[in-house]
Amino acid sequence: MTVIPVYNSLINERDSAVKLARYFQILGISEDQGFGINNAATLHESCHNIWTLPERQKVARYLAEAQTEIEQVTQYPLFPRWVIDEFKYYGFPVHATWGKIIEAGFRNTSVIGAALAPSYAADPSSFTIATTVTDADEIHVFHPGTTIEIYPSSIVIAGGNATISIPRARLVKLSMQDNDDNGLSYSVVPPAAGTAFEATVDVKRVYNDDSTQGGLVWHHRDSGGSCACSCSWCCATCGDYSENACIYIRNAESGALDLLPASYAALAWTASCLDCYCSAPDSVRLNYRAGLDPITEQVENAVIRLAHSKMPNPPCGCSLASEYWERDRKVPDNLSVEQATCPFGTSAGAWWAWKQALAVRHQRGYAL
Numbered sequence: 001m002t003v004i005p006v007y008n009s010l011i012n013e014r015d016s017a018v019k020l021a022r023y024f025q026i027l028g029i030s031e032d033q034g035f036g037i038n039n040a041a042t043l044h045e046s047c048h049n050i051w052t053l054p055e056r057q058k059v060a061r062y063l064a065e066a067q068t069e070i071e072q073v074t075q076y077p078l079f080p081r082w083v084i085d086e087f088k089y090y091g092f093p094v095h096a097t098w099g100k101i102i103e104a105g106f107r108n109t110s111v112i113g114a115a116l117a118p119s120y121a122a123d124p125s126s127f128t129i130a131t132t133v134t135d136a137d138e139i140h141v142f143h144p145g146t147t148i149e150i151y152p153s154s155i156v157i158a159g160g161n162a163t164i165s166i167p168r169a170r171l172v173k174l175s176m177q178d179n180d181d182n183g184l185s186y187s188v189v190p191p192a193a194g195t196a197f198e199a200t201v202d203v204k205r206v207y208n209d210d211s212t213q214g215g216l217v218w219h220h221r222d223s224g225g226s227c228a229c230s231c232s233w234c235c236a237t238c239g240d241y242s243e244n245a246c247i248y249i250r251n252a253e254s255g256a257l258d259l260l261p262a263s264y265a266a267l268a269w270t271a272s273c274l275d276c277y278c279s280a281p282d283s284v285r286l287n288y289r290a291g292l293d294p295i296t297e298q299v300e301n302a303v304i305r306l307a308h309s310k311m312p313n314p315p316c317g318c319s320l321a322s323e324y325w326e327r328d329r330k331v332p333d334n335l336s337v338e339q340a341t342c343p344f345g346t347s348a349g350a351w352w353a354w355k356q357a358l359a360v361r362h363q364r365g366y367a368l
Contacts, residue, residue: 010148010174011060017067017078017295018303019151020056021170026304028320035169037196038183047318050183055316059307066306066353069344070299073357076100076255078299080291082107082208090216090281096255098290099362104247104257106287108209112162115144115200120189124153124165131162133205141166142202143174150201164203171197208289211264214245214257216281243281246271247288253362259284298356306353309345328352 013019018026024034030042034051067078076099084106088094112133118125133139136155139162143150154165168186176184176196190199221241246262246269259281262271274280292299308315308328315321328349332339335346344350344357 011057012148013060013151014149015077015079015081016060016063017292018063018300020060021151021167022300023059023063023304026300027324029318031167031169032186033183033318035172036177036179036183037169037172037186039186044318044320047320049316049318050179050181051316051318052181053178058311059315062307062310063303065310066303070302070306070353070357073354073361074292075362077291078303079295080289080293082287082289084287086286086288088284088286090259090284092280093250093256093258094284094286096257096286096288096290099253099255100292101249101252101255101257101288101290102293103208103210104213104249104286104288105208105210106212107289108207109140110205110207112139112203112205114202116203117190117200118166118171118198120168120197123168125168125171126163126165128161128163129203130160131157131205132160133157133162135207136162138205138207139164140204140206142204143198144200144202146174148174150198162203166201168197171201173198210269212244213247213269213287214259215242215285216245216259216261217242217283217285218279219282242285245284247286255290257286257288259286296360299360302353302356305349306344309347309349309353 011020020034021031024031028044029047030039030044032039032042033044033047033049034056036051036053036056038050071078080102082105083096083098086097088096112131113129116127116129118127131139134157136157139155139157141150141152141164142148150166150170152164152166156163168189172184173196184196188195189197218241220237220239243261244263245259246264248258248260250256250258260271261274262269304324305328308325311325311329314325328347330348331346332348339346339351342351342354344354
C-alpha cells in the first residue's frame with residue numbers, strides 16, 4: 001500500500017473563484033515569483049520579493065473569506081460547485097439554497113491517465129494524452145497520487161487527444177512548497193535530482209453524474225413498500241421512508257426545482273406519480289451543481305478588493321501588492337451614510353465590493 005504524505009503546505013483552491021495564479025496575474029506579479037520560484041528573467045524590476053508559503057496561505061485564506069461573504073449577498077456560488085445532500089422541506093417547487101443551478105447530480109471522477117510526464121523543454125510545460133472526453137472543462141490535473149489539483153493554462157482537444165499546458169511554477173511539488181526567501185531553482189527540472197517540480201502528474205475526468213439527483217422523504221412512514229397505502233398511517237416507525245427522485249430545473253436562476261419519485265436505469269430517469277404514496281413527502285434531499293459560469297472580471301475584482309480590505313498587513317513585501325492593498329484598506333475622511341453602515345466595512349475596497357455584490361445579486365428574497 002502506498003502512503004501519501006500529508007503536507008501542511010496544502011492550499012485547496014477547488015471551489016475558489018479567484019485562484020492564486022489569477023490573483024498574481026491581476027496584480028502584475030509573475031507566477032514564478034508568487035509560487036516561490038527564483039527566476040531572474042521574470043522578477044519585476046521594482047519588486048524582487050519571492051513569495052513564501054505563509055504569504056500564499058494568507059492571501060488564499062482572505063480570498064476564501066471574501067468569496068463567502070459576497071456569496072451570502074449574491075445568493076449563488078461565484079464559482080461552480082456541487083452541493084450534496086442538501087436538506088429542504090418539501091414544496092412544489094422546492095427552492096434550493098443557491099441560485100444559478102447548472103445541473104442536477106453529484107461530482108464524480110474517473111482516471112484518464114496516471115503518472116504522466118510533462119515536458120519541461122519550454123514554459124509552459126506540456127503533454128498530450130489520448131482521451132474520449134470531449135469537454136475540456138472535465139479534464140483535471142492532479143499532483144500524483146493526491147486529490148490536490150494543478151491548474152493548467154490551457155487544454156486543447158483535437159482528434160481524440162488532449163494537449164495540456166501548465167506553467168512551470170504551478171508544478172512545484174507539494175513537499176517543496178514551503179520555500180524560503182531565496183526561492184526554488186527555476187532551471188533544475190525533472191529528471192534532474194533535487195528538482196522542485198513534479199516529474200509526473202495524474203489526469204482525471206471530473207464530471208457531473210446525474211444518476212443520483214435527489215430523494216423524497218416521508219417521516220415516520222412504513223418502509224415495507226413504496227406503495228403501501230393501506231398501512232401508511234397505522235404502521236408508523238421511528239425512522240424515515242425515502243424514494244429516489246429525479247430533479248426538473250424549473251428556474252435555474254432562482255433555484256426552483258421539481259422532484260418526482262423515479263428510478264434510474266440505462267442512463268435515463270423514469271418518473272412515477274406521487275399519488276401512490278398517499279401523501280406528499282415531508283422533506284427532500286438535493287444534489288446539484290450551481291454557480292456563476294463564467295466568472296466576470298467585475299466579480300473577480302470584488303473578491304480581491306474585499307480580501308485586501310480584510311488583511312491587517314500587505315500581502316507581501318512587494319510594492320506591487322502593497323499598492324493595491326493600501327488602495328483597498330484606505331478609509332475616506334468623509335463617509336456617506338451608506339458607506340458608514342456598509343456590512344462589508346468602511347474601507348474603499350469593502351465599499352466597492354459591497355456595491356458590486358448588490359449589482360450582481362440574485363433578487364430572490366433578498367432584503368437590504
